[in-house]
Amino acid sequence: MSLPPDTVLFGEGLERVAVRPITADIYWITHCLGDLAQEIYRDYFSMLPDADQYSESRIVDYPFSAFLIVDERSMLIDTCGPRQQAATLQAIQHILGERPLDYIWISHVELPHAGNTPVIKRLYPQAEIITVAGGEHYQLHALDTARMVEPGETMTLGRYTVEMVDALFVDHGLSQWLYERTTGFFFSADWGHNLHAPACGECFQFLDEMLANDYSEELFVEDVKVNAWYQFPWLAWTDPDEIAAAVARLFDQYSVKIFAPSHGNVIRRDVGRFMPLLEEGMRRAAAMPFSHTWSF
Amino acid sequence: MIRHITGDLYQVSEIVSGQFGSEAVSVYVLLNGDQPVLIDCGSHLHRESIMADLETVLDGRTPAYIFLTHSELPHAGNISSVVSRWPDIHCVVSNVMLAYIEVLPTLPLAQITQATAGSMVTVGSRTLEFVTALLKDQPGSQWIYDGRTQTLFSGDGFGYHCPPEQSGRFSDEIPGGIQSEQFESYHRQTFRFLRWIQPERFNADLDRLIGMRPISIVAPIHGAAIRGDIDLHKERLKTAITAVCNSYRERLK
Numbered sequence: 001m002s003l004p005p006d007t008v009l010f011g012e013g014l015e016r017v018a019v020r021p022i023t024a025d026i027y028w029i030t031h032c033l034g035d036l037a038q039e040i041y042r043d044y045f046s047m048l049p050d051a052d053q054y055s056e057s058r059i060v061d062y063p064f065s066a067f068l069i070v071d072e073r074s075m076l077i078d079t080c081g082p083r084q085q086a087a088t089l090q091a092i093q094h095i096l097g098e099r100p101l102d103y104i105w106i107s108h109v110e111l112p113h114a115g116n117t118p119v120i121k122r123l124y125p126q127a128e129i130i131t132v133a134g135g136e137h138y139q140l141h142a143l144d145t146a147r148m149v150e151p152g153e154t155m156t157l158g159r160y161t162v163e164m165v166d167a168l169f170v171d172h173g174l175s176q177w178l179y180e181r182t183t184g185f186f187f188s189a190d191w192g193h194n195l196h197a198p199a200c201g202e203c204f205q206f207l208d209e210m211l212a213n214d215y216s217e218e219l220f221v222e223d224v225k226v227n228a229w230y231q232f233p234w235l236a237w238t239d240p241d242e243i244a245a246a247v248a249r250l251f252d253q254y255s256v257k258i259f260a261p262s263h264g265n266v267i268r269r270d271v272g273r274f275m276p277l278l279e280e281g282m283r284r285a286a287a288m289p290f291s292h293t294w295s296f
Numbered sequence: 297m298i299r300h301i302t303g304d305l306y307q308v309s310e311i312v313s314g315q316f317g318s319e320a321v322s323v324y325v326l327l328n329g330d331q332p333v334l335i336d337c338g339s340h341l342h343r344e345s346i347m348a349d350l351e352t353v354l355d356g357r358t359p360a361y362i363f364l365t366h367s368e369l370p371h372a373g374n375i376s377s378v379v380s381r382w383p384d385i386h387c388v389v390s391n392v393m394l395a396y397i398e399v400l401p402t403l404p405l406a407q408i409t410q411a412t413a414g415s416m417v418t419v420g421s422r423t424l425e426f427v428t429a430l431l432k433d434q435p436g437s438q439w440i441y442d443g444r445t446q447t448l449f450s451g452d453g454f455g456y457h458c459p460p461e462q463s464g465r466f467s468d469e470i471p472g473g474i475q476s477e478q479f480e481s482y483h484r485q486t487f488r489f490l491r492w493i494q495p496e497r498f499n500a501d502l503d504r505l506i507g508m509r510p511i512s513i514v515a516p517i518h519g520a521a522i523r524g525d526i527d528l529h530k531e532r533l534k535t536a537i538t539a540v541c542n543s544y545r546e547r548l549k
Contacts, residue, residue, distance in 0.1 A: 014396050014397075031397075040394065040396060041394075043391040043410050043412075044391065044392060044394065046391065046412070047391070047392075047412070064397060081397045081398075082400060082401055083396060083397055083401045084397075109368065109369070110368060110398070110434060111367065111368075111369075111397070111398055111399075111400070112394075112397050112398060115400075134485070135485075136314035136315055136316065136485075137312050137314060137319065137370070139312075139341060140312065140321065140339050140341060140369055140370040140373070141368070141369050141370070142340070142369060142373075167488075169489070170488050170489055171432070171433055171434055171435055171489070172368075172433045172434065173433055173485055173486045173487060173488045174488075175488065230392060230435050231435050232489065233432065233435065234487075234489045234490075234492065234493060234498075235492075236497075237492075237493045237494055237497040237498045237501075238492045238493060238494065239494065242492065243492065246492075
């Protein structure tokens, strides 16, 4: 498999993690399965009415990502999962070199997002763990030393300032998103992600690179729909218009120039083109019947 | 703390305290002849006490299966100890869970089976049914139904906060049972997506799910078993969900 030219890969198979710069100071640290995706995801997508579109005619994969902002103070955004622990540590050390890690910012407590926090904290003991306020049992999630922050709070890293964002679409209750004001980098955790096809060389690509080849806007909308349907099954009890309006308000509030979900290919160019597509994907997910997933 | 619920069903629970009251972190054990089944395995925080309690309940038996309602650390953080003690144990999770990345890698992947909602798994002479988890804070969540004891293991659903003196007590041991406010406090914290929900639609599905099978016991992980008066407690949960949803609506006005 050929990698994008500025990508460095650590580990292999279930444990592999790639590093790719998005800007000079913001790095994408990401795991996906590549050739193993078909086997691992077959059962996962089997509930879809058009399952073959995801595991047969088009075999899809999706990433589990962290991001690292390097500034006067550096901030790691999520940690990847314990199975990718060794490769993730290598990736962080590759980026930082001798520089310290100052913050470990956690979007939510699930293992693929926060599961390496204790080991990273041991490697960088001065790093402060940042979680969203409102939770009182972080010790159950091995995050008991965290500083809790509220939506709207900001942290200045040097040239960059990050703002905590109210996570609109969540699975776990203790969730937050993040916006960086200078670059327009927006981290949306579990929301708004596409799928990619390893066979088309789409692993670790940015979305504009995928669109230059086999990918399409319509596939993007359908991928966002499918992922939202799985990730947020509660959409079945919502009003699609309310959901779509919330997406529109979000993009009115933040000047997003880089859209970085945990589980999708990073959108680094022309984000405005994708805002209506993200809205449409959510609208379609909210309109889906839940009979396929909800086997009463 | 070990409590006998009914038949061969036991509850092993620990308590964490906070500003909203006490919250249980429970493991349920079906002794099931010589093939015991664990429902979840608790938090790493309570490793020593949970393992000691499991040894007591199992009384020399080797658990055959652990069914995870989902894989977050309060539910599965103790899995390393369980696997270390009983290395042949088999784990069953939802097919929507990506086990290779969402379950701690101390459990070999070859010992994990994925089950779809609506499917049945037979363990010895017992059949357990996987039920759609209506309330899930992780997509790969499942509820589990045991027809023999008529128990619905409801994961995070039906959790509640309680005053310390009620910790570990079953609903029928508490005068008046579990109140709507207790469900509301817990579900407000746990399920932030309720801000978007139209409660009447959710409640209709809850009615439908509960009505499809005889249920005598609801066993939440973050609460003690609700024994009896299931319809009453279901109505109280519906009231709680409605209150949470409506409070978000009020804020938006």
